[in-house]
Amino acid sequence: MPPSVQDLVDAASQGDKLALARLLTHVEKNSPDVPAVLHLLYPKAGNGYRVGFTGPPGGGKSTMVDQVTKVLRARDDAPAVGIIAVDPTSPFSGGAILGDRIRMQQHYKDEGVFVRSMATRGSHGGLPGVASRAATVMEASGKDYILLETVGVGQTELDIMEVADTVIVVLVPEAGDSVQTMKAGLMEIADIFVVNKADRDGADKLSREISSALHLSPKQSWWDVPIFLTQAHKGEGILEVTEAVERHRKALSESGNLEAKRQRRGTMEFFKTVEENISTGLHGLLAGNDHLQSIIGRIHRGEIDPYSAAVEVMRNRELLSTWVETLGG
Amino acid sequence: MPPSVQDLVDAASQGDKLALARLLTHVEKNSPDVPAVLHLLYPKAGNGYRVGFTGPPGGGKSTMVDQVTKVLRARDDAPAVGIIAVDPTSPFSGGAILGDRIRMQQHYKDEGVFVRSMATRGSHGGLPGVASRAATVMEASGKDYILLETVGVGQTELDIMEVADTVIVVLVPEAGDSVQTMKAGLMEIADIFVVNKADRDGADKLSREISSALHLSPKQSWWDVPIFLTQAHKGEGILEVTEAVERHRKALSESGNLEAKRQRRGTMEFFKTVEENISTGLHGLLAGNDHLQSIIGRIHRGEIDPYSAAVEVMRNRELLSTWVETLGG
Numbered sequence: 001m002p003p004s005v006q007d008l009v010d011a012a013s014q015g016d017k018l019a020l021a022r023l024l025t026h027v028e029k030n031s032p033d034v035p036a037v038l039h040l041l042y043p044k045a046g047n048g049y050r051v052g053f054t055g056p057p058g059g060g061k062s063t064m065v066d067q068v069t070k071v072l073r074a075r076d077d078a079p080a081v082g083i084i085a086v087d088p089t090s091p092f093s094g095g096a097i098l099g100d101r102i103r104m105q106q107h108y109k110d111e112g113v114f115v116r117s118m119a120t121r122g123s124h125g126g127l128p129g130v131a132s133r134a135a136t137v138m139e140a141s142g143k144d145y146i147l148l149e150t151v152g153v154g155q156t157e158l159d160i161m162e163v164a165d166t167v168i169v170v171l172v173p174e175a176g177d178s179v180q181t182m183k184a185g186l187m188e189i190a191d192i193f194v195v196n197k198a199d200r201d202g203a204d205k206l207s208r209e210i211s212s213a214l215h216l217s218p219k220q221s222w223w224d225v226p227i228f229l230t231q232a233h234k235g236e237g238i239l240e241v242t243e244a245v246e247r248h249r250k251a252l253s254e255s256g257n258l259e260a261k262r263q264r265r266g267t268m269e270f271f272k273t274v275e276e277n278i279s280t281g282l283h284g285l286l287a288g289n290d291h292l293q294s295i296i297g298r299i300h301r302g303e304i305d306p307y308s309a310a311v312e313v314m315r316n317r318e319l320l321s322t323w324v325e326t327l328g329g
Numbered sequence: 330m331p332p333s334v335q336d337l338v339d340a341a342s343q344g345d346k347l348a349l350a351r352l353l354t355h356v357e358k359n360s361p362d363v364p365a366v367l368h369l370l371y372p373k374a375g376n377g378y379r380v381g382f383t384g385p386p387g388g389g390k391s392t393m394v395d396q397v398t399k400v401l402r403a404r405d406d407a408p409a410v411g412i413i414a415v416d417p418t419s420p421f422s423g424g425a426i427l428g429d430r431i432r433m434q435q436h437y438k439d440e441g442v443f444v445r446s447m448a449t450r451g452s453h454g455g456l457p458g459v460a461s462r463a464a465t466v467m468e469a470s471g472k473d474y475i476l477l478e479t480v481g482v483g484q485t486e487l488d489i490m491e492v493a494d495t496v497i498v499v500l501v502p503e504a505g506d507s508v509q510t511m512k513a514g515l516m517e518i519a520d521i522f523v524v525n526k527a528d529r530d531g532a533d534k535l536s537r538e539i540s541s542a543l544h545l546s547p548k549q550s551w552w553d554v555p556i557f558l559t560q561a562h563k564g565e566g567i568l569e570v571t572e573a574v575e576r577h578r579k580a581l582s583e584s585g586n587l588e589a590k591r592q593r594r595g596t597m598e599f600f601k602t603v604e605e606n607i608s609t610g611l612h613g614l615l616a617g618n619d620h621l622q623s624i625i626g627r628i629h630r631g632e633i634d635p636y637s638a639a640v641e642v643m644r645n646r647e648l649l650s651t652w653v654e655t656l657g658g
Contacts, residue, residue, distance in 0.1 A: 035639070035640050038635075039634055039636055042634030057482065058385070151514075152514070153386065154479065155486065156484030156485045267628060269635035270635035274611060274643065275608050277639065278608075282600065295599070296596055300596070306371075307368055309599050310603045314607075
């Protein structure tokens, strides 16, 4: 008999890694048990602190996460760390990536660290929701810090960073000029900037350009976004970055913004969950519903455009009622 | 009196740029007229060919789009070109980006070229839908080629590329190694690889690494993904890239995959439109509905978790019925 959701939650709360991994799989695959899992876990969550790492591929974000974890674990209070690496690669893309994951897993023999890669293809835009739930699961299982890492940088990655309390944007000197950074929407979301691989040409120039841009459009009265030069592979500058996270946490909390952020996150989670249920219900209806099937056929044959078809469906009270009946279980 | 939707569609079909710009604004803002606009435009669309350009920031994608446009316009048939630059920057991010847009606008004094930047923050994951609709509007207004360009590379950008017929992934030698490229999901979506700024160190190495990776996991029997070395700012290699687009178009079409792709796109557009309507309806209901308001309040006070709140709402037949009543207009 497979363990019940309650068993898994109990075991994960007591530090059982297999149970935690299974709960994360539930969340990642959006299994029917997810609401039950999260209902049980939510009261135990809320004490973890979420730090997001984003920036273009190849900037050394994984190494940075690795080193920040080391710094945190070396502290007197040795906080437990959960790492969520959001990875859009399909599971069968090649040995190199598998190797990379094994490297991470081997590195974290430490019992106080849990690493999870989440593949994202096919999650249909629900990824920020999945990342947020995974963070909740990790918090509830006793992780004090949740480090969220993305591979690329784009709209979804910006949305993922909204589920973090502190956002660190990692750049490298040669990853394009500061105008590119601004275009990618990174200026707006950064609480801390890191120029990694700072021994390379152009690090100081990039740092100055970011600094000027920050002065042109200051974000908040209660926080000046700092810029750090690091060499993550050598551990240089990591202590300073980690201390800045703590300062930002304090400033967030004292200004009342941490509470406001968490409330917004709760509202977002609520709407996302409702929307997902509705969308899943609609897709589920497709297989058995002749009317929906026939509409899709007409779209494929070019007899109706998708937008008019959508309007037709939304005006079909009978279909909508059938659909509503399928919701809520 | 503002022009009617029919007036705008007529004018845009005859090449009126202001009318086209207005229709794109409707689509971008998801105005209530969007279904009517698309209903009128859809029969006129379907003859344009969509080429997507993606890759990390700073790779020279804008320059590449610029140069491919030049090559296309110089052909004997001088095809009309529409450019959609998906730009996550908020409109007030700074002068540099505005300057960049003005540069593009000035460059395309050519009547046969239309450029549109679409800001994306706040479009709530509906961006691939917006990009696809914008492409439909451009097709219907007589553009033969639609060039879709993203600033960053991430999950949403990968999704946007699904609305393109041919996807060009643009990399630069120093933008990270090939493993990073694989991790970012770019191997799976590329129909054509371009290593731009090929005069820099590492271009040949990157090209060889991509080539090896492609041999490890070949994508289709009917298309071998080519790799080009370019220097877009000098126009070097652009003719070859543009010719490869034509070859890919022929291969897609002859293998039956172009038709299949367009059918999938129609289905996707249908579901997205329905889901958007439903989600907008739910958010609209929030303001005037005491029950929904009280649930959000309970979430904020920590009295209920967002997932259980969602389940509660989904089981509330009365609320769902009210909601269904608001749909379909």
